[in-house]
Amino acid sequence: MNKFTLPVRFAFALTTSLIAYFLILSLFGLHTNPFFSLFNGVITGFAIFEAIRYRRLETGEDYNYTTGFSAGLITGFIASILFTIFMSIYATELEPTFLDELVTEYANHYDVGIATFSFIVLLMGLATTVVLTLAFMQLFKNKLKK
Template identity: 50%
Template sequence: MGKFSIPIKYGVAIAAGLIAYFLILSLFGGHVNPIYSLFNGVIMAYGMFEAIKHYRLHKGNKFKYQKGFMASLLTGFNATIIFTIFFGLYAAEFNPGFLDDLISVWITDYNTNIGIVLFVVAVMGFATSLVLTLAYMQLFKQSWNTKEAKKHTISGNSEK
């Protein structure tokens, strides 16, 4: 299995889930209501949890915190980049009136354009990825509070 296969595979799967959810919302006109984007966090959370769980199972005893952190973070970043590209294509090419409906107040008051909206979508995705990675790594890291870990450290055989 390649070094980046889990982040790519799960990143694409998360992005596909986000895109499918967005398109389903667009069928009912809900894609212009920002409150529905909260469920994007649930999709990201589930996908990233599965990615880090799969990575840990794949590595077994060789699982390292730093490598798990990077695998999880790259998974979220891959999903964010793919979804942001889709969102940009959708807003600029497939449904040019979408931004007018989404940010009707902001466009007149703040001169908001597609670039700012894409920047916000990307930052929200990257921030979600970082927060979820930090939270999940607390679940998946090895505890040093076990009797075995204390014996191992006291005897001077600690791994570095």
């Protein structure tokens, strides 16, 4: 199996989960509360952990730190990019007042455009991916052969 197949599958599952969670929050009007975005880290963490674990099972004896680390990064990076695209479309096409409602939670004097919003969503996703991948690789570190 191609080394990118597994992380890409997990990335699509992660993206779908993040979008579903966001849309469920929007049904209840909670999508503009930044507190609920903390659960995105839990969803992302589960997907990255499973991607690394499955990569370890898939490769068996050939598993090393680089193999697991790349599986986690690829999963998170692809999902972050896809989720950023969704959020950009959502904020511009599906609910144009979303950015104004979101920024009102912070303060009324900020002028946040779609580019700034998209950059922040992408940056948060990439940072979460790197931190969680590094953390989860510590769990698998002592299981690696020396």
